[in-house]
Amino acid sequence: MTASGGGLGLLFRKPTTWCILRADRYTLELIQKEQIYTMSYFPDEYKKQVLFLGSKSGRDSQKMKEVALTGIQTPSGDMTFKEARLIFECTLTQITTPGPQDFYTQEARDYINEAYNEAHEYRKYVFGEITHVWVTAADLP
Ligand SMILES: Cc1cc2nc3c(=O)[nH]c(=O)nc-3n(C[C@H](O)[C@H](O)[C@H](O)COP(=O)(O)O)c2cc1C
Numbered sequence: 591m592t593a594s595g596g597g598l599g600l601l602f603r604k605p606t607t608w609c610i611l612r613a614d615r616y617t618l619e620l621i622q623k624e625q626i627y628t629m630s631y632f633p634d635e636y637k638k639q640v641l642f643l644g645s646k647s648g649r650d651s652q653k654m655k656e657v658a659l660t661g662i663q664t665p666s667g668d669m670t671f672k673e674a675r676l677i678f679e680c681t682l683t684q685i686t687t688p689g690p691q692d693f694y695t696q697e698a699r700d701y702i703n704e705a706y707n708e709a710h711e712y713r714k715y716v717f718g719e720i721t722h723v724w725v726t727a728a729d730l731p
Contacts, residue, residue, distance in 0.1 A: 591615060593617075594701050595610035598720070605719065607629050607678050608716065608718065609716050612708070613705070613712065616647050626681050626717065627680055628670040628677055629677070631674060636673050644692050660672035677725075678723055679723075683717050683718055683719050
């Protein structure tokens, strides 16, 4: 799937990524099942493909096969794409589900409530320890 909400930093001394996933995302189910996953970043020229992956669910489509990107596997068997500029492979460490009472601005409460109305659960904050990083050679100086 495509996700714009996320970042990285240190969590409990471990290099960690985080992302915010709506509770009904098929990708969330896969992350919970496999407990390893990749976060891949693409150059602007692949915007169309990235938007395509964010336009329909893998639960009821073959979008990973339909998308005009080259699927590859990491040595651990994780899925990613050859065209990605930067790839983090992560091991799931934590999923938290903050509710409206955890936020201190109305804007944030509205944001979290909006997901609840659609998925009947609050958004999941997903944290993963970074185990591998790949950077494509084309972007190295
Ligand atoms: C630009 C863009 C950013 C998105 N960001 C997020 C996000 O941060 N979190 C999220 O849950 N869904 C986000 N989505 C929506 C998912 O990518 C979309 O619902 C996708 O179909 C989910 O696929 P899945 O059901 O196979 O996991 C975004 C979509 C687009 C196009």
